[in-house]
Structures are given as structure tokens and as C-alpha cells.
Amino acid sequence: MAIIRHILLSVFTIAVLYFLGMFVLKTVPYSGKPAIYITNNYYNWKGGDTYEKYREFSKTGDYDIVVAGSSRAYRGYSPFLFDSAGYNCFNLGTSAQSIKNTYFIVKHYLDSANCQLLIIDVFAGAFTKNQLESSSDLVENLNDPAAAYDVAMHNKDIRTLNIATLRFLTENDKPYFSKKDYSGKGYSEKGDSLSVKQQTDFFNRKKVTHKKIEIDEEQIRYFNKIVDLCMEKKLRVVFVYSPVSYFYDYSIHHSFVDMLKPSMEMKNVPFYDFSICDSINTAYHFYDESHLNSAGVKIFNRALVTKLKQDKILSDK
Amino acid sequence: MLFNSLDFFLFFSAVFISWLVTPVNFRWIILLGASLVFYGWEKPVYLFLLALTILITYSSAIKMEEFKKAPVKKRLFLYSAVFVNLGILIIFKYLGFFTDIISQLGTLFSKGFSIQSLHLLLPIGISFYTFQSIGYSLDVYYGLRKPEKHLGYFALFVSFFPQILSGPIGRSNEMLPQIHQPKPFSLNNLGYGLQRFVWGLFKKIVIADRLDIYVNDVYSNIPDYPGSVLWLATLLFAFQLYADFSAYTDMAIGVARIFGFTLLENFDFPFISKSVTEFWRRWHMSLSSWLRDYVYTPIQFSKKKWKKWATVYAIFLTFFICGLWHGAKMTFVIFGIIQGLALMYEMLTREKRQQWRENTNPYIYNSYSWLITFMFTLISFVFFRANTTADAFLLIQKQFTTFYDIAGLKAFMVHSGGIKFLFSMALLMLFVLIDRYFATTIQTQNKKAYVLNVMASVLIVFILLFGTFGKVDFIYFQF
Known part of the structure; x- marks a missing residue:
């Protein structure tokens, strides 16, 4: 009996103190936002492009193309360019979106009724262990609570559960910020070019040393699950590796692509590797090491549409 | 397996429940099995090295007892246990370091000189269980304890999972008697x-x-x-x-x-120390007491004719070993040497x-x-x-x-x-x-x-x- 009494007392104390702590951290402000945001890295503020785009996206809509992936997706695929080619497009890419989190977005937001073609932008960086930045953003900002709690429960990091609790406590709060470069339909546009230092490095052919990317087996497992889920939902899917800059660490590119290929080939899912795109120049078509600027997006998106049409994945409009 | 991981939480829960439902006299079997699973979790191949350490240390201790009236043979078995244990440690931890030093020294004298660098993957926890095993051999040799006759108990002493990866470095006189005692569940x-x-x-x-x-x-x-x-x-x-x-x-x-x-x-709150000597009485106490008992004291005793210089010499050698124990890198050797110099200064x-x-x-x-x-x-x-x-x-x-x-x-x-x-x-x-x-x-x-x-x-x-x-x-x- 004593052991049960001790356990119950401890569980009760922990629960009370935890919710009290969360309430205090939510209520005490720092720079107009709850103080919890200063207690840990990757606690994202409520708001921004993720908050806006998931409220703008209609689950009952009729999209020809939906894009998913990381910032390389939401900055690299302009729905307005696809629109001008005659395809109704929406971009569901979010910051550092891991492939595992893409799975939950497909699960909760997409089916064959609202999406004719799903383009998933793949990038080695989205297959690593560190998913906290992505999960925290989604848990805080997705408009579908079931999707948000699904992401939180599957992240295996208590910090996402804290964010889920915060989401519950800040349900009625307005978003704390918005992003100026958010252009609508899920797309964020940047017109800038590389910084002066990066331009100099590029013209001097100076490479930047990157931290070695380690591919996580769990992400590969979720990649395969996405393919199965799309088949189950009768959702047409293609994977695309969008253009990379001169600074990209190409050392693991081929082994990474080789890891994905068996599953895509077995299930007959097309893959387009635009990582090297002749008409894209790092100095003029990127605004930083990883992201295309609007000029680069224009070239890449046109090339992609042409390719998808050639392969009869998109019909002529 | 990290203590702060979900893997460990599940592992510990399974071990605890198994331990709880097993009769008290057989609980050591659960702990030994758990220790081997724990140690072999990432790289099962290292279980062979652990088994070698256990078997050599166990059998040489029994032989030392058998030849307690034949000092030469007794010493031979001590040397064999220490040689094998240190040999494994040197091969896996220090071989790369030594070949690198030889290579660097060689190039000073001859430009074309080169030898193959031999860096092997370091088995986790090897420095801890090796020192624990050597300490046991020395205890038996000096007659401080009888050799453990029960191989299972001895294997548990060397491999006990809470301490095998990073200590505290156990001492046979404190750990083996506990293994012999029945361990009923206690709420406290x-x-x-x-x-x-x-x-x-x-x-x-x-x-x-x-x-x-x-x-x-x-x-x-x-x-x-x-x-x-x-x-x-x-x-x-x-x-x-x-x-x-x-x-x-x-x-x-x-x-x-x-x-x-x-x-x-x-x-024991090392950062409140008011001298380096006190610091080492409060920092990594299981290592510093091990070094005191098995390195410092024997060296000081063997050189007692040198009077206070015997202490100076023993301190320097002990902390040189202490530095090297921490890692096969010159930075650790220097760390050990400057600690030794500070202690020598305090002594003098x-x-x-x-x-x-x-x-x-x-x-x-x-x-x-x-x-x-x-x-x-x-x-x-x-x-x-x-x-x-x-x-x-x-x-x-x-x-x-x-x-x-x-x-x-x-x-x-x-x-x-x-x-x-x-x-x-x-x-x-x-x-x-x-x-x-x-x-x-x-x-x-x-x-x-x-x-x-x-x-x-x-x-x-x-x-x-x-x-x-x-x-x-x-x-x-x-x-």
C-alpha cells in the first residue's frame, strides 16, 4: 500500500507542478510573447507562414498540385507560376519539415479528392534525426488539432509535448507574428541574391565546411510509409530534388538518392533529380546557400512543369 | 545504451520486473544476464573482450591462491592477469596513439619514415572494468581477499551494468560481499x-x-x-x-x-576545494583512491630510501598514468602532468x-x-x-x-x-x-x-x- 501511496502522490505532484509551470511560462510575458519561448531552442512562436498557410489551405479544395517538404519546398515552388501554366497549386512546405512530418501532413490533409498530384521535395537534410524545429512549428501552428497532436506524439522528444501543452493553453491567443515574405498559397518569395561574402566565396571557388549529414533510418522508414500511404489514398505522388547551390555538400548525394531509389522503383513512383540544373547559377539564382531566389524559382518551376508534361504526369491545359 | 534514453527505460523496466519475480537466491542470474545484454547492446562483439578479461582474471586469482606458498608462481599468475588486461587496454586504447608518436618521431630523423597508424574502435567502458579487474588481482595477490570461487558472481562483479560503462570503479572488498548476500526487495x-x-x-x-x-x-x-x-x-x-x-x-x-x-x-563537491590535493580527494574519488592504493603507494613504498623524493616521484608517475588513463591523446597526458606538478608543489x-x-x-x-x-x-x-x-x-x-x-x-x-x-x-x-x-x-x-x-x-x-x-x-x- 505504501508504494502505491507514494506513486500516486508523486504523479499528482508532478502533474500539478507541470501544469502550474506551463501556466506561469505561458502567462509571464517576455517581449510580448510567453516566456516559455526563451527556455529552449526550437520553441517556435505561434504564427508565421505555417500558421497562415494551413488556415488558407482548403481540405475540400480541388488542387491540381500540392507541394510538401522543407523550406526548400515553400521557397522553391511558386504556386503562382504553376497557376499561370494552368494548374491550381498549393504549397504545404514548412520550415525544416522532416519526411516523417510530411507523412503526418499527407495523412491528415491530403487525399485523391483534394489533390491530383503531390510533389514531395526531398533533401538529405530532411532525413536526419533532428526534427524538433519542424515538429515544434507544426505542433504550434497546424490548424487541425489531430494532426498537431499526431506530430507531437510521434516525435519522441518531450519538448514537442510541451509545445502541445502550450498550444492547448494558447488556443485562443492571436498569432504573435507574421512573415513579410509570405506571398500566399503557401509560398514565400525572396528576390535577393547571395550576400557579398557568399558571392566572393563563390567566385573564388571557396567551399564552406558543412557538418556531415547523417541519414536516420526512421526517416527512410517514413519515406517508404509515405509511398504506401499515397497508394492507399490513390494519391499520385512524385519526388523531386530541387536545384542546389555551389555550396551544397555533394558527398552524400548519390548514396542518399540510392537509398530512396529501391522503394520508388518498386512502387513505380517517379523521381526527378534537378540538383544539377544547367541554367541555374548560384551567384544569380540563390539568395543563400540552400534556397532559390525568385529568378531561380522561375527557371526551375518552368523546367519542372515541362518535364512533368513530357512524362504525361501533368496533362496539357 | 544511455541511461537517459527510452531504450534504457524499457530495458530497466524489464530487468526490474524479472528481478522482482525471481527467487532471491537466483537474482544474480538476472543481473548478470542484464549486464551482458547492456554491455553488448551496441556492439555484441565486445562481449568477447569482456569474457576474456573475466576468465583470465578469475582463473589467475584462483591459481594465485593455489600457489600462495610458491611466490614465484604466484607472481607469475598476477603478471599474466595484469599483462592480459593491460594488453587488451593498450591494444584497443593506446596502440594508435603510440604508433602516431613513433611515426612523428621517425619523421624527425628520416623523411621517408612511416608506419601504419593503428586506431581501433575503443570498446566502451574498457578503462573502467580493466582497472576494476586489475584491482581485484592485486587484492588477491597481496592477500587482502580470498579469490572468488563462483564464476557467475565474479562475472557480475566485473560486468555489473550500472557501473561498467563509467564507474564508479568498484573494489572487490566492497562489491563481492554484496553479491554474495541475498537481495530482497526494499521500498527504501x-x-x-x-x-x-x-x-x-x-x-x-x-x-x-x-x-x-x-x-x-x-x-x-x-x-x-x-x-x-x-x-x-x-x-x-x-x-x-x-x-x-x-x-x-x-x-x-x-x-x-x-x-x-x-x-x-x-x-564530494570538488569545486569547493582549497588545494589540488583536496580536489583529488573530491573528484572522481573511485579513480583517485584506486590510483592511490595500486599505483602511488606501491611506488612510494618501493622507493622509500629516497625519502621525500619517493613521494614526488610517486605523485608524478601516478598522475602521468592518471592523464593517460583518461585518453590516448597528448592533451590528457599534459592534463595529468600539470595535475602531478601542482601536487608536487603542494607537497614540497x-x-x-x-x-x-x-x-x-x-x-x-x-x-x-x-x-x-x-x-x-x-x-x-x-x-x-x-x-x-x-x-x-x-x-x-x-x-x-x-x-x-x-x-x-x-x-x-x-x-x-x-x-x-x-x-x-x-x-x-x-x-x-x-x-x-x-x-x-x-x-x-x-x-x-x-x-x-x-x-x-x-x-x-x-x-x-x-x-x-x-x-x-x-x-x-x-x-
């Missing part, structure tokens, strides 16, 4: 063990892993930072190392206590310092002694943390030439998250303030059960709210 042990574990978990993921982010950033980019930032990073590293290693010790002691075992304590100036203490205000003397000791510890830790000797010397040089760069310090704080960095510093301050009270209260259990439960609950809430989750290895795993 469970409560103590869980409280101790939670205290360790708090130190690891709220303090140490949080500090790791800043320390790693600075120590990976030493040329980019001024001395002021390097001082701060070294200070943070000192607390990171203490929080990390003492956290492992707390968790190991806690887990062991749940199964009825009492392990040696390893830390003891009388003069005693006179000075008698003639000085005790508050001033104690404050000054603490400050000097703490600063010395920080500088020696530069060698402990730096990736290379060149990095360490560059860092120390910058520490003394650009220590006044306050603008650089501010820029570092902003770059490290500004208010988030200050919040981390506030948590560190909190830890410094509560460390002694929490550690003593949990260790001595001098409060009522519900108070201890509330303390543990508060720690759990801090872990949940402010933990830096993610797999950061314990620093001492590399040794």
Missing part, C-alpha cells in the same frame, strides 16, 4: 534509487547537455573567439563535466541501489604554506586558496577538453591576451541566443545553489519521505520543462 532502496536517478537525470539533461551546446561551439572555433569568451566557455565546461560525470555516477548508484547494491561515491611547500596560513586572516587565506585552486582547475581543464595540444595552447594564450574583450563576450551571448543564453546561465546558477542541499538530502535521506518525494517531483518537472533532450553521450564514455 527503491525510493532512494529513484531519487538519486532523477537527481542525476536533472544534472545530465537540464544542466550538462544544455552547456554542451555553448562549450562545443566555442571549442570547435577557438580562433574565432576572444579570451573573454574562452574563459567563459572553460568555466561552463568545468560545470558541464562535473554535472555530466556526477550525473552518471548518481544514476549508476541509484540503479544499483534499487537492486540492493551500494556503490562507491565518486564526487606544505610547511611554508602552513606558516603562511597561521600568519594570515583565515578568511583571506581560504578565499585565496580556493580561488587559486579553482583557476588552476579551469586551466587544466582546457587540456581535458581541447581537441589538440595546439588548440589548448592557442586557447590559453588568448585567455591571457584578450581576456578584457567585453564586446566579444556580448557578441557571443547574442549569437548564442541572447535571452535564451541568459536563461541557461540562470539554470546553471540555480544548480550551483541547490547542488549541495539536494545531493546531501538525497544521499542522507535526512528528510521525511513525502519531502523527498516532492523534491524528486520538482526535479522531474524541471526535466520536463527545461530538459535538452537528444542523445548526447556522457563525456566519460570515451574513456
Whole structure:
């Protein structure tokens, strides 16, 4: 009996103190936002492009193309360019979106009724262990609570559960910020070019040393699950590796692509590797090491549409 | 398998339930099986090395007992046990280091000289269980204990899972009698063990892993930072190392206590030391007492004709070994040597310092002694943390030439998250303030059960709210 009494007392104390702590951290402000945001890295503020785009996206809509992936997706695929080619497009890419989190977005937001073609932008960086930045953003900002709690429960990091609790406590709060470069339909546009230092490095052919990317087996497992889920939902899917800059660490590119290929080939899912795109120049078509600027997006998106049409994945409009 | 991982939580739950339902006399079998699974979790192949250490040490001890009246043969079996254990350690830990040194020396004399560098993957925990096994062999040799006849008990002594990866380095006289005793379940042990574990978990993921982010950033980019930032990073590293290693010790002691075992304590608030000698009585106590008993004392005894120089010689050799034990890198050797030099200085100036203490205000003397000791510890830790000797010397040089760069310090704080960095510093301050009270209260259990439960609950809430989750290895795993 004593052991049960001790356990119950401890569980009760922990629960009370935890919710009290969360309430205090939510209520005490720092720079107009709850103080919890200063207690840990990757606690994202409520708001921004993720908050806006998931409220703008209609689950009952009729999209020809939906894009998913990381910032390389939401900055690299302009729905307005696809629109001008005659395809109704929406971009569901979010910051550092891991492939595992893409799975939950497909699960909760997409089916064959609202999406004719799903383009998933793949990038080695989205297959690593560190998913906290992505999960925290989604848990805080997705408009579908079931999707948000699904992401939180599957992240295996208590910090996402804290964010889920915060989401519950800040349900009625307005978003704390918005992003100026958010252009609508899920797309964020940047017109800038590389910084002066990066331009100099590029013209001097100076490479930047990157931290070695380690591919996580769990992400590969979720990649395969996405393919199965799309088949189950009768959702047409293609994977695309969008253009990379001169600074990209190409050392693991081929082994990474080789890891994905068996599953895509077995299930007959097309893959387009635009990582090297002749008409894209790092100095003029990127605004930083990883992201295309609007000029680069224009070239890449046109090339992609042409390719998808050639392969009869998109019909002529 | 990390103590602060889901894998360990599941593993521990399974072991605890199995242990609980097994009759008391057979519980050692569960613990031995669990220890082997735990050790072989990442790389099962290293179980062969562990088995070799167990079998050689076990059988040579029995032979030493058999030949106790034939000193030459007895010594032969001691040497064989020490030779095999040290041999495995040298091959896996030091071979690469030695071949690199030979290669570098060779190129000084002949430009074309080169030998193959032999770096093998270091089996985790090898330095700890090797020292534990050698200590046992020496105890049997010196007649301090009878050899253990039960192979299973002996295997459990060497491989006991809470301590095999990072200690505390167990002593046969303290551990083997406990293995022989039946271990019934005790609610007090469970409560103590869980409280101790939670205290360790708090130190690891709220303090140490949080500090790791800043320390790693600075120590990976030493040329980019001024001395002021390097001082701060070294200070943070000192607390990171203490929080990390003492956290492992707390968790190991806690887990062991749940199964009825009492392990040696390893830390006694080392940063309050007022001399380097005192520091080593408070820091990694299981290693320093091992070195005192099996290295320092025998050397000093064998050279007793040298009088005080025997002590000087024994100190130097002991701390040279201490440095080398920490890792096969010149930085660790230098760390050991400067610790040894400081101890030699303290030994040789003891009388003069005693006179000075008698003639000085005790508050001033104690404050000054603490400050000097703490600063010395920080500088020696530069060698402990730096990736290379060149990095360490560059860092120390910058520490003394650009220590006044306050603008650089501010820029570092902003770059490290500004208010988030200050919040981390506030948590560190909190830890410094509560460390002694929490550690003593949990260790001595001098409060009522519900108070201890509330303390543990508060720690759990801090872990949940402010933990830096993610797999950061314990620093001492590399040794």
C-alpha cells in the first residue's frame, strides 16, 4: 500500500507542478510573447507562414498540385507560376519539415479528392534525426488539432509535448507574428541574391565546411510509409530534388538518392533529380546557400512543369 | 545504451520486473544476464573482450591462491592477469596513439619514415572494468581477499551494468560481499534509487547537455573567439563535466541501489576545494583512491630510501598514468602532468604554506586558496577538453591576451541566443545553489519521505520543462 501511496502522490505532484509551470511560462510575458519561448531552442512562436498557410489551405479544395517538404519546398515552388501554366497549386512546405512530418501532413490533409498530384521535395537534410524545429512549428501552428497532436506524439522528444501543452493553453491567443515574405498559397518569395561574402566565396571557388549529414533510418522508414500511404489514398505522388547551390555538400548525394531509389522503383513512383540544373547559377539564382531566389524559382518551376508534361504526369491545359 | 534514453527505460523496466519475480537466491542470474545484454547492446562483439578479461582474471586469482606458498608462481599468475588486461587496454586504447608518436618521431630523423597508424574502435567502458579487474588481482595477490570461487558472481562483479560503462570503479572488498548476500526487495532502496536517478537525470539533461551546446561551439572555433569568451566557455565546461560525470555516477548508484547494491561515491563537491590535493580527494574519488592504493603507494613504498623524493616521484608517475588513463591523446597526458606538478608543489611547500596560513586572516587565506585552486582547475581543464595540444595552447594564450574583450563576450551571448543564453546561465546558477542541499538530502535521506518525494517531483518537472533532450553521450564514455 505504501508504494502505491507514494506513486500516486508523486504523479499528482508532478502533474500539478507541470501544469502550474506551463501556466506561469505561458502567462509571464517576455517581449510580448510567453516566456516559455526563451527556455529552449526550437520553441517556435505561434504564427508565421505555417500558421497562415494551413488556415488558407482548403481540405475540400480541388488542387491540381500540392507541394510538401522543407523550406526548400515553400521557397522553391511558386504556386503562382504553376497557376499561370494552368494548374491550381498549393504549397504545404514548412520550415525544416522532416519526411516523417510530411507523412503526418499527407495523412491528415491530403487525399485523391483534394489533390491530383503531390510533389514531395526531398533533401538529405530532411532525413536526419533532428526534427524538433519542424515538429515544434507544426505542433504550434497546424490548424487541425489531430494532426498537431499526431506530430507531437510521434516525435519522441518531450519538448514537442510541451509545445502541445502550450498550444492547448494558447488556443485562443492571436498569432504573435507574421512573415513579410509570405506571398500566399503557401509560398514565400525572396528576390535577393547571395550576400557579398557568399558571392566572393563563390567566385573564388571557396567551399564552406558543412557538418556531415547523417541519414536516420526512421526517416527512410517514413519515406517508404509515405509511398504506401499515397497508394492507399490513390494519391499520385512524385519526388523531386530541387536545384542546389555551389555550396551544397555533394558527398552524400548519390548514396542518399540510392537509398530512396529501391522503394520508388518498386512502387513505380517517379523521381526527378534537378540538383544539377544547367541554367541555374548560384551567384544569380540563390539568395543563400540552400534556397532559390525568385529568378531561380522561375527557371526551375518552368523546367519542372515541362518535364512533368513530357512524362504525361501533368496533362496539357 | 544511455541511461537517459527510452531504450534504457524499457530495458530497466524489464530487468526490474524479472528481478522482482525471481527467487532471491537466483537474482544474480538476472543481473548478470542484464549486464551482458547492456554491455553488448551496441556492439555484441565486445562481449568477447569482456569474457576474456573475466576468465583470465578469475582463473589467475584462483591459481594465485593455489600457489600462495610458491611466490614465484604466484607472481607469475598476477603478471599474466595484469599483462592480459593491460594488453587488451593498450591494444584497443593506446596502440594508435603510440604508433602516431613513433611515426612523428621517425619523421624527425628520416623523411621517408612511416608506419601504419593503428586506431581501433575503443570498446566502451574498457578503462573502467580493466582497472576494476586489475584491482581485484592485486587484492588477491597481496592477500587482502580470498579469490572468488563462483564464476557467475565474479562475472557480475566485473560486468555489473550500472557501473561498467563509467564507474564508479568498484573494489572487490566492497562489491563481492554484496553479491554474495541475498537481495530482497526494499521500498527504501527503491525510493532512494529513484531519487538519486532523477537527481542525476536533472544534472545530465537540464544542466550538462544544455552547456554542451555553448562549450562545443566555442571549442570547435577557438580562433574565432576572444579570451573573454574562452574563459567563459572553460568555466561552463568545468560545470558541464562535473554535472555530466556526477550525473552518471548518481544514476549508476541509484540503479544499483534499487537492486540492493551500494556503490562507491565518486564526487564530494570538488569545486569547493582549497588545494589540488583536496580536489583529488573530491573528484572522481573511485579513480583517485584506486590510483592511490595500486599505483602511488606501491611506488612510494618501493622507493622509500629516497625519502621525500619517493613521494614526488610517486605523485608524478601516478598522475602521468592518471592523464593517460583518461585518453590516448597528448592533451590528457599534459592534463595529468600539470595535475602531478601542482601536487608536487603542494607537497614540497606544505610547511611554508602552513606558516603562511597561521600568519594570515583565515578568511583571506581560504578565499585565496580556493580561488587559486579553482583557476588552476579551469586551466587544466582546457587540456581535458581541447581537441589538440595546439588548440589548448592557442586557447590559453588568448585567455591571457584578450581576456578584457567585453564586446566579444556580448557578441557571443547574442549569437548564442541572447535571452535564451541568459536563461541557461540562470539554470546553471540555480544548480550551483541547490547542488549541495539536494545531493546531501538525497544521499542522507535526512528528510521525511513525502519531502523527498516532492523534491524528486520538482526535479522531474524541471526535466520536463527545461530538459535538452537528444542523445548526447556522457563525456566519460570515451574513456
